[in-house]
Amino acid sequence: MKTDSGLPAAAGGLGDFVAARESPLTARSEPRALHSTFIIRLNSIIDRLEPAKTFPQAQPLEVDLGSGDGTFIAQYAQRHPDRNFLAVERLLGRLRKIDRKGLRAGLANLRLVRIEASYLLEYLLPPASVHALHVYFPDPWPKRKHRKNRLVNPRFTELAAQALTPGGTVYLRTDDPDYFAQMTAVFAANANFLLGETPPELSSVFTDFEKDFLEKGVRTLCAAYRRR
Numbered sequence: 346m347k348t349d350s351g352l353p354a355a356a357g358g359l360g361d362f363v364a365a366r367e368s369p370l371t372a373r374s375e376p377r378a379l380h381s382t383f384i385i386r387l388n389s390i391i392d393r394l395e396p397a398k399t400f401p402q403a404q405p406l407e408v409d410l411g412s413g414d415g416t417f418i419a420q421y422a423q424r425h426p427d428r429n430f431l432a433v434e435r436l437l438g439r440l441r442k443i444d445r446k447g448l449r450a451g452l453a454n455l456r457l458v459r460i461e462a463s464y465l466l467e468y469l470l471p472p473a474s475v476h477a478l479h480v481y482f483p484d485p486w487p488k489r490k491h492r493k494n495r496l497v498n499p500r501f502t503e504l505a506a507q508a509l510t511p512g513g514t515v516y517l518r519t520d521d522p523d524y525f526a527q528m529t530a531v532f533a534a535n536a537n538f539l540l541g542e543t544p545p546e547l548s549s550v551f552t553d554f555e556k557d558f559l560e561k562g563v564r565t566l567c568a569a570y571r572r573r
């Protein structure tokens with residue numbers, strides 16, 4: 346079972362805020378080549394993000410929580426220029442890798458933020474602003490005593506319900522059967538959600554961890570829940 350090293354999610358706190366050399370807030374209508382980074386500079390950790398000021402175009406927003414090295418989000422953003430994508434990652438090195446992928450591909454619809462995922466959902470995303478939440482291979486914390494650190498828990502379903510638009514969907518993937526059972530149980534128990542489906546055009550875009558699992562023959566699981 347592949348686990349991820351780093352601080353426990355619960356102890357990750359807010360993380361550090363990364364100063365962009367050029368803020369996307371000031372680069373709205375400039376040529377893409379002028380971007381030096383897609384990493385969002387948070388001027389405040391108590392004011393909500395304003396998607397309209399964060400992206401050049403007002404488009405449906407999708408958020409990838411724990412993007413890792415960003416292969417999924419970079420490919421998916423490239424396939425959907427009519428949507429905006431926010432990659433959320435607490436490790437700076439990984440965020441920089443995603444940044445390089447986004448810059449190379451000239452993705453006008455991708456922005457990145459270094460922050461703890463639950464904090465972003467609770468305090469920074471405007472309520473009912475997100476059309477899709479992608480939660481792929483979150484750290485499984487397989488030891489029983491560590492399971493309290495898992496991202497997807499009953500509170501997470503409340504935060505997801507707050508952030509999603511009506512009809513918006515949370516998409517889940519994991520290789521860990523026990524975590525999958527927890528994910529599906531907590532979403533099934535939240536009356537704001539209905540069981541949904543993962544469309545093939547989405548499930549065919551693999552994440553970095555997923556590729557590793559597939560190469561090793563490890564079975565992966567997925568589920569989707571739609572906000573009422």
Ligand SMILES: C[S@@+](CC[C@H](N)C(=O)[O-])C[C@H]1O[C@@H](n2cnc3c(N)ncnc32)[C@H](O)[C@@H]1O
Binds near residue numbers: 354414415435553
């Ligand atoms: C197992 S990796 C999966 C990465 C990617 N989704 C994939 O499938 O390749 C989990 C990622 O989530 C990040 N992460 C874990 N807990 C987080 C949290 N609470 N907030 C933000 N990022 C988190 C880790 O740094 C790591 O990059």
